[in-house]
Amino acid sequence: MRLLLIYITLGFLVIGGCQNEKKPAEPSTAALKDDFTKSYLTSSKEVEKGYYRFKSKTGGYTMLLPVQAVISKDFGNERDEDFYEAIIYGAEIDQADVDTQIIYENKPLTAHIEENLDLLSSSSGYDGPYSESESKEIILYKGEETDKTDDYLTYIYVGYIKAKKTNQAVHFIYGATCKKEETACQNKEENHKDSAMKIMNSFTFSE
Template sequence: MKYWRYLILLILIILLGGCQVDNEEQSKKPLEMSQDELPDVKAFEDEFTRGFLQSTEETRPGYYPFLSGTGKYEMDFPAGGVVGDRGYSKEDERFESFIIGVDNSLIESSIDMKYMPDKQGYENVVLDMLSTSMDKDLEFEKAQLADRELYFAPFKLENGDFGYAAFIQNTVDIGGIHIFYLSGCTAEEEKCSEVMEEEDSTIMNWLKTIEFINESE
C-alpha cells in the first residue's frame, strides 16, 4: 500500500509542477518573452510596441490586446501596427499621445491618438476642435456604447486617402480619446474601390473595441 501511495504522490507532484510551469508561461507578458516565443507579426517585432501588448493570444483574428500607457483604456491592436516611440508623449495618467502606423498588403494607415481628461458636457467643443484640426466641416454621428459614447465622422482628402475623425467620451468617469484614422490604398487602382470599402468597415469595427478602464471597476 505504501508503494502505491508514494507513486500517486509522485504523479501529483509532477502534474502540479507542470501546471505551475504552464501558468507561469501564460502569465508572461510579451515584453518578457524571447523573439521565438512571439507571433511572427510586425507588432511584436518592435520592442516599444511590444511594451503595450498584454498577450500573444489574439482578441480576434489579426488583433492583440493593447493597454494604454496611462492604464485608462484598452483596445484591439492590429498585427501590422507599430507605435512610434519618437512621437510618444505621456503625462502621468492625464494625457497620452502617439501615432500608430499600420502596414497591410493593400492598405497603409496612420492612427493619431490622444487621451485627454475630458469631462461630459463638452462634447460639442471637442468635435468643433476636431473639425478645425481637419479644416473641414465634419458631420459627426453618435453611437451609444457601454460606459462610453462614440462620435465619428468620415472624411476624404484630395489625393484619395480617406478616414475617420472620432471622439470617445467616458460616461462613467473623466476621460476622452481623440482619434484621426487615415488610410490610403496601395493596391492597383481598379481594386481600390473594393479595398477602401472593406477598410471603412475595418475602422468602424476597431473603434468599437476601445474601452475605458474605470477606477470603480
Template sequence: MKKEEDSRELPNTAAFQDEFTRSLLDSPEQVEDGHYLFESKTGGYSMLWPKNAVTDGPPFYQRTKDSFEKIIFNDINEKENYNYSFSTTYSTYGESAVESSLGILSDSVSYNGEYEKIETDKTHIYFAKSEDTYAGITTYFFFGYITSKESQKGLEYIFSTECIDESKLTCNIDIKKGEEKALHYLKSVKFNKE
C-alpha cells in the same frame, strides 16, 4: 511586456517584431483575429491593436502621467497596396469637453460637418467621415470622439485608409468596409473606471 513572455518566441507579426511597439503591448496572445490588446499605461483605457501596426517613440508616442496619451501608428502592406493610419489621443476631459474636443478633431482632419452620435453600453461615440485628395492620392478618413459614460475620460480616434500606389490595379479601397472597420475599432475602446 512581462518577463516570462520574453523567453518565448515572439509572434512573427510587425507589432511584435518592432521593439518599441512590443513594449506597449501586454501579451503576444491575440484577443480577436488579427488584433492584440493595447492597455494604456495611463490606466485609463484599452483598445484593439492590429497585428501589423507599428509605432515609433516620440513624437509618435507621447504620454503625460495618467491624464494624456497620443499615439500615431500605421499598418502598411506594400504587397496588398494599402496604408492604414491610426491616431489616438486620450484625455481626462470626456463628456465635459465634447464641443471643444470635436472642434479640435474637425480642425485636424479639415472637416466642417456634423457628427453622428452612437451609443454603446458604456460609451458615447461622435462619428464622422471625409475624404481628401493630395498629390493624386485619395485618403478616406473615419474619425470620432469616444467618451465614457462612467467617468470623465475621452479618446479622439482617427482611422484613415489609402492606397500606397493608386496606379496599380491592386488599389481597391472599399469605403463601406473601411467605415465598418473604423466603427469596430471605436466600439472596442474600453475605459477603466476611476
C-alpha cells in the same frame, strides 16, 4: 576502449538532443517584431483575428490594435502622468498606408462635446457632420470622408469616444491612403471602414 566508446556515444546523444530542441518561434507580425509596440500589448495572442489588445500606459483605457501596427516611439508619442497620452501608429493594411492617431485625456474639459468635436475636425481636416451612437459604457461621435489629390485617395475616419461615467475621452483619427492607380487598394475601402469602426467601438475605460 570501451570507456572511449561510452564517451563518444554520450557525446552524440547530447548533440542529437540539442539538435532536436525546438527553437523559439520568430515573431510573425509587425506589432510583435517591434519591442516598443509589444510593450503596449496585454498578450502576444490575438484577442480576435487580426487584432491584439492594447493597454494605455496611463492605465486609463484599452482598445484593439491591428497586428500590422507599429507604434511610433518618438514622433507623436507623449504622456503626462495618467491624465494625457498621445500615440501614433503606422501600418500597411490591404495595400494602403494607414496612419492612426489616438489622444487620450482624463480631464473635466472632455465633457464639452461640441468644443472637442471642433478640435477633432480642425486637427484631422475633417469637414463633415458627426453621427452619434452609444453602448452601455461609451458615447461615440463619428465621421468619415474621402480626401482626393491628383495621385492619391485617403479614406478618413474620425471619432470622439467619451466615457459615460468619467472624464475620460479619446480623439481618434484613422487615415488609409491609396495611390489612384492602385484599384485593388481602392477596392478595400470597406475593409478600412470596418476596421476603423471596430477599433473605435472597442475602447474600454477604467473607472
